[in-house]
Amino acid sequence: MKLNVNTTIEGQKVILVPYRKEHVARYHEWMQDPALQEATASEPLSLEEEYDMQRKWAEDDDKCTFVLLDKSRADTPGTGSHGGGMAGDVNLFFNDHDDHTVAEAEVMVAEAASRRRGVALEALQLFMAYAVKFLRVTKFRVKIGENNAASLALFGTKLGFVEVSRSTVFKEVTLELAVEGAVRQQLQDRAEQLQLGVYDSA
Secondary structure (H helix, E strand, O other): OHHHOOEEEEOOOEEEEEOOHHHHHHHHHHOOOHHHHHHHOOOOOOHHHHHHHHHHHHHOOOEEEEEEEEOOOOOOOOOOOOOOEEEEEEEEEOOOOOOOOEEEEEEEEOOHHHOOOOHHHHHHHHHHHHHHHHOOOOEEEEEEEOOOHHHHHHHHHHOOOEEEEEEOOOOEEEEEEEOOHHHHHHHHHHHHOOEEEEOOOO
């Protein structure tokens, strides 16, 4: 998405940075892991295909992606100095053709050392606040494998998403969070506190 092509968002544990070509090699390494492929419902791509995907996503206004940097880890070699090591990503997909203010969210923490430390939670809180303020999102939706207990707890228990449907065919659960009432106020308050920065001078 062009809107966030040079935007960074800094929290206490994470920094969200735009997905650039320097991130593709490590991202490609992550996506060779069968467990991550299953968790993200992704097919393995060649490195050339990953570079092509990165270029397309940067131009696609229906997708918003940030790479998640873990501030407790050293900068990933080859990616410059931005205050943390690559740990995963967060995504929004505007694929509801009836309502472009509905966004499907995804989060992936690929580095084992960054898991179970609240990194995914903070990344989503920052990302969702950004999405409400700058992308005018009115509803968030997630689709999670029915056996993915960690993600179901993250979205359902910690972020307040509510189950709206369950597919026995795809073995996944759909949860939603409407941006209204107290939820809207909380996200708007957080949005006003966002620490936004510039990734580089390009």
